[in-house]
Amino acid sequence: MKRIRRTAGLITGIFAVMFLCLGGFFTYNVTVYSDRWFADPANPNIIHTDGVIPGSVYDKNGMSLAKSVENAQGDYERVYAENPSVRRAVSQLLGDTEGQVANGVESFMAAYLLGYRAGWTARLGQLFSDEPRRGDNIRLTVDAMLCKYAAEHFPAGKSGAVVVLNYKTGEIRAMVSLPNFDPATDDHAPGSYFNRATNVLYPPGSLFKLITYAAALKELPGVESRTFNCGGRFTVDQLSIVEANGATHGAVTLRQALEQSCNITFAQLALEMGYPAIERQARAFGFNDTVLFRDLVVKDSKYPTTSPTRDDLAQSAYGQGRVETTPLEMALVAATIANGGTMMEPKLLDRASSTASGGLPVGSSVYRKVLDDSRASILKEAMVAAVQVGTASQASIEGYRIGGKTGSAEVSSDKTVPTHAWFTGFIDDPEHPLAICVLIEGGGSGAIAAAPLAQDILREAIRLKD
Amino acid sequence: MARWDLRQRLVMLVMLFTFALGMLAMLHGAPVSGASTMYTADFTALLITIGLLAMIFIGAYLFPKWIGADPLLMTMMNFLCSLGVLVQYSISRGSGLYHALWYAIGSILMVVVSLAVRRVKTLRRWWPHLAILAAMLLIAPLFNTVNGAHAHIPIQRVTDAVTGRSIITLSIQPSEGVKILLIILLADMLSGHSWRPDSVWAMGFAVMCVGLLIAEDDLGTCVLYAMTALLMFFAATGSFTLLFTGVAGGAGSAWLVYQNTGKFRTRVEQWLNPFMRVMDDKGGVGLKGYQIAESLMALAAGGVHGLGYGIRDTFRWVPEYSNDFVFSVVCSQFGAVFALAVLAVYVVILFRGMRIAQRARRRFHALLAIGVTALIGFQTFVIVGGVVNMFPLTGVTMPFISQGGSSMLSCMMLMGILNGVYACADQDEQDARAILGQYSAVRSTFIWTTREVGG
Numbered sequence: 001m002k003r004i005r006r007t008a009g010l011i012t013g014i015f016a017v018m019f020l021c022l023g024g025f026f027t028y029n030v031t032v033y034s035d036r037w038f039a040d041p042a043n044p045n046i047i048h049t050d051g052v053i054p055g056s057v058y059d060k061n062g063m064s065l066a067k068s069v070e071n072a073q074g075d076y077e078r079v080y081a082e083n084p085s086v087r088r089a090v091s092q093l094l095g096d097t098e099g100q101v102a103n104g105v106e107s108f109m110a111a112y113l114l115g116y117r118a119g120w121t122a123r124l125g126q127l128f129s130d131e132p133r134r135g136d137n138i139r140l141t142v143d144a145m146l147c148k149y150a151a152e153h154f155p156a157g158k159s160g161a162v163v164v165l166n167y168k169t170g171e172i173r174a175m176v177s178l179p180n181f182d183p184a185t186d187d188h189a190p191g192s193y194f195n196r197a198t199n200v201l202y203p204p205g206s207l208f209k210l211i212t213y214a215a216a217l218k219e220l221p222g223v224e225s226r227t228f229n230c231g232g233r234f235t236v237d238q239l240s241i242v243e244a245n246g247a248t249h250g251a252v253t254l255r256q257a258l259e260q261s262c263n264i265t266f267a268q269l270a271l272e273m274g275y276p277a278i279e280r281q282a283r284a285f286g287f288n289d290t291v292l293f294r295d296l297v298v299k300d301s302k303y304p305t306t307s308p309t310r311d312d313l314a315q316s317a318y319g320q321g322r323v324e325t326t327p328l329e330m331a332l333v334a335a336t337i338a339n340g341g342t343m344m345e346p347k348l349l350d351r352a353s354s355t356a357s358g359g360l361p362v363g364s365s366v367y368r369k370v371l372d373d374s375r376a377s378i379l380k381e382a383m384v385a386a387v388q389v390g391t392a393s394q395a396s397i398e399g400y401r402i403g404g405k406t407g408s409a410e411v412s413s414d415k416t417v418p419t420h421a422w423f424t425g426f427i428d429d430p431e432h433p434l435a436i437c438v439l440i441e442g443g444g445s446g447a448i449a450a451a452p453l454a455q456d457i458l459r460e461a462i463r464l465k466d
Numbered sequence: 467m468a469r470w471d472l473r474q475r476l477v478m479l480v481m482l483f484t485f486a487l488g489m490l491a492m493l494h495g496a497p498v499s500g501a502s503t504m505y506t507a508d509f510t511a512l513l514i515t516i517g518l519l520a521m522i523f524i525g526a527y528l529f530p531k532w533i534g535a536d537p538l539l540m541t542m543m544n545f546l547c548s549l550g551v552l553v554q555y556s557i558s559r560g561s562g563l564y565h566a567l568w569y570a571i572g573s574i575l576m577v578v579v580s581l582a583v584r585r586v587k588t589l590r591r592w593w594p595h596l597a598i599l600a601a602m603l604l605i606a607p608l609f610n611t612v613n614g615a616h617a618h619i620p621i622q623r624v625t626d627a628v629t630g631r632s633i634i635t636l637s638i639q640p641s642e643g644v645k646i647l648l649i650i651l652l653a654d655m656l657s658g659h660s661w662r663p664d665s666v667w668a669m670g671f672a673v674m675c676v677g678l679l680i681a682e683d684d685l686g687t688c689v690l691y692a693m694t695a696l697l698m699f700f701a702a703t704g705s706f707t708l709l710f711t712g713v714a715g716g717a718g719s720a721w722l723v724y725q726n727t728g729k730f731r732t733r734v735e736q737w738l739n740p741f742m743r744v745m746d747d748k749g750g751v752g753l754k755g756y757q758i759a760e761s762l763m764a765l766a767a768g769g770v771h772g773l774g775y776g777i778r779d780t781f782r783w784v785p786e787y788s789n790d791f792v793f794s795v796v797c798s799q800f801g802a803v804f805a806l807a808v809l810a811v812y813v814v815i816l817f818r819g820m821r822i823a824q825r826a827r828r829r830f831h832a833l834l835a836i837g838v839t840a841l842i843g844f845q846t847f848v849i850v851g852g853v854v855n856m857f858p859l860t861g862v863t864m865p866f867i868s869q870g871g872s873s874m875l876s877c878m879m880l881m882g883i884l885n886g887v888y889a890c891a892d893q894d895e896q897d898a899r900a901i902l903g904q905y906s907a908v909r910s911t912f913i914w915t916t917r918e919v920g921g
Contacts, residue, residue: 004832007701012820030802034766043763044783
């Protein structure tokens with residue numbers, strides 16, 4: 001009997017542990033993943049919304065982007081922004097209710113729009129009322145006019161993406177993907193349902209040098225005062241690295257290498273540091289990591305280190321080879337540097353409430369402290385110098401300190417295939433704390449194609465007081 | 467007196483909850499199609515509520531007097547049953563009424579079983595008969611296929627007018643009944659004082675049951691039986707070697723099953739990627755683990771505080787929502803916090819069951835209590851863990867809440883065993899006190915010695 005009494009106590013313990021695990025697993029998953037589960041485009045609750053009138057979506061300034069309007073038959077149908085250019089500019093950001101666009105606001109925030117996040121008082125009222133249930137209205141952080149501007153000024157016929165965000169709060173001001181579609185007429189081009197800002201992976205090209213730079217500042221003390229020699233051609237094992245346009249930079253410091261976007265210097269740095277050091281820094285910025293933002297879904301950026309070769313390591317330093325990322329991620333890199341090394345969680349939802357304008361704004365939150373203050377300020381100054389005297393000079397705006405980095409990412413070993421043009425940067429100004437990333441697929445040189453576009457968009461953003 | 471106050475408060479709380487939910491059910495109207503039922507008060511719901519409140523009261527105050535039942539256990543069990551009845555009622559009127567009916571029948575059975583426990587000293591003479599009965603009950607459903615497994619005996623069939631296929635509308639799942647036989651027989655066989663040939667019989671019997679369940683392709687129940695039997699062996703022998711060998715053997719056979727059967731492999735793949743897109747038979751795109759995925763979506767719709775009792779739009783897509791997936795219905799209606807509270811209630815029942823096992827004065831009784839508690843614990847764990855995607859889903863019912871007569875009756879009989887053991891221990895203790903009088907020192911010494919001697 002004594003033995004049974006003891007084993008019964010042990011079994012009680014086993015069950016206690018089992019149920020603690022179960023409760024912990026359940027709580028963790030519901031808090032972390034439940035929004036994502038609900039927002040899955042296959043969720044029948046999003047597809048079949050009979051009995052519910054979905055709420056409206058407004059932009060930052062109260063412009064209606066989508067609302068439900070009663071038609072002549074007494075049914076409710078979705079009506080989008082009046083201006084066709086605005087409709088197109090925010091089409092992938094807003095998404096649709098049919099599951100064509102992955103993780104647009106209309107499906108990803110359906111829990112709000114369909115009233116699943118309403119308070120219990122509102123719910124109790126609905127229980128005893130004959131009216132159909134009304135979902136909450138939501139207000140986004142984006143400025144539809146800025147989106148419209150970015151979409152209209154994008155090079156005609158090109159694909160790509162633009163992301164503008166406030167680096168102090170993480171609020172996304174514009175997120176545009178080209179080509180886009182018109183949700184009202186369902187006029188769409190091939191591939192226009194993709195949100196290229198978040199859901200397509202591209203080689204980051206020279207933008208990745210920012211991360212290699214940050215890693216070098218940490219791993220190689222005194223690296224700033226060293227000079228590197230760029231002879232215009234550098235052979236690793238099989239790989240022979242040449243500079244863009246056959247340039248030769250000669251003896252350069254690290255900052256000058258970033259200004260001039262010198263591939264060879266960064267390749268040498270990478271060979272000196274090795275994969276683990278760069279991988280640590282890239283991971284801190286969100287590569288090789290499952291990023292879970294509350295308001296949007298971003299494809300995970302990759303910095304592969306499996307089966308490493310020296311060639312691959314050297315290429316990875318300037319974002320070629322197998323490195324892949326999204327425009328939003330690169331915008332976050334610039335935003336983090338501009339914000340003193342603190343990455344804010346990107347945010348799309350400003351507020352949700354049952355009335356048109358009420359509700360409390362959702363607070364901003366720090367996602368991660370990526371760099372310490374000194375490294376962040378060194379990188380920031382290097383980016384500002386790149387705009388003042390370096391490759392990104394076409395992004396400069398009179399009267400503002402602009403920092404930036406250009407990139408021209410090769411997508412094929414065939415040199416006749418045009419490169420993807422990248423630019424990422426920020427305005428160093430407390431009134432307009434904006435970071436930007438521009439990607440033009442096959443746009444050629446980042447300095448020539450992407451930087452001027454970024455300049456236009458930032459100028460417009462300043463004019464719109466974003 | 468303090469304990470009495472606590473009991474009173476707990477019972478009041480459970481009754482208030484049931485009352486509030488019952489009133490909501492009444493005001494909400496029976497969930498029939500169409501939206502114009504909002505204001506029609508539903509008197510069936512009122513009757514059911516009165517019945518449930520009466521059951522809670524009887525369970526907490528009268529059963530302890532009449533049959534020596536444990537008031538805490540009864541209150542917790544009645545809470546789960548009331549929740550079950552009302553949740554089933556919110557799913558459909560018919561299933562709520564059925565659940566209430568099985569609950570009533572089950573309560574009677576519980577009383578019968580708990581009175582029977584104190585009459586039974588040993589079943590040694592009946593071992594072969596009971597073992598053969600169990601084998602027959604488990605073999606019988608092998609010849610029928612219901613829901614892809616051979617675990618049910620069909621009772622009533624109708625022919626579908628459209629497809630011309632026959633659909634089984636009513637069936638019995640004999641493994642629910644064999645559960646009880648398993649626990650009773652194992653407890654009796656293992657109640658000898660040392661490692662005797664009886665244990666070999668016990669081992670043989672357990673292996674036979676598990677083997678037949680594998681043949682039935684009823685994986686969930688099979689896991690349940692195996693784990694319960696293992697814990698009973700561990701309780702009886704106290705041997706960690708046995709426990710770890712058992713766990714390792716279980717893991718090994720799970721690996722073998724995974725390697726060799728398509729069904730379980732699919733389950734594992736669905737568990738890992740429930741939201742993965744796959745092509746379905748008609749060429750459309752479906753979700754790989756749509757059962758799990760839709761359960762998780764319903765769970766997510768409920769969020770922290772739930773959508774409210776009677777809101778049906780979220781879970782009507784969940785497969786088997788009144789049965790295996792009833793936990794996601796509870797989550798979607800009442801929210802994650804309440805769902806955790808429900809789990810806590812199960813844990814209270816488990817702790818109480820083990821406490822009863824420790825209080826028991828006879829090995830047979832202690833092993834009965836351990837078996838019953840382990841079975842209910844594992845059953846809850848396996849189904850809740852499957853529904854929230856902690857491990858691959860294996861279909862078992864959620865005790866007291868899932869729809870289904872066989873499951874409800876067997877759970878109530880298990881609770882009858884537990885109450886019977888509690889009553890016997892109480893009775894034995896009272897006898898001891900009556901003999902020795904009121905001197906506490908002497909009394910505790912006596913109890914201590916008798917325990918030593920008895921064990």
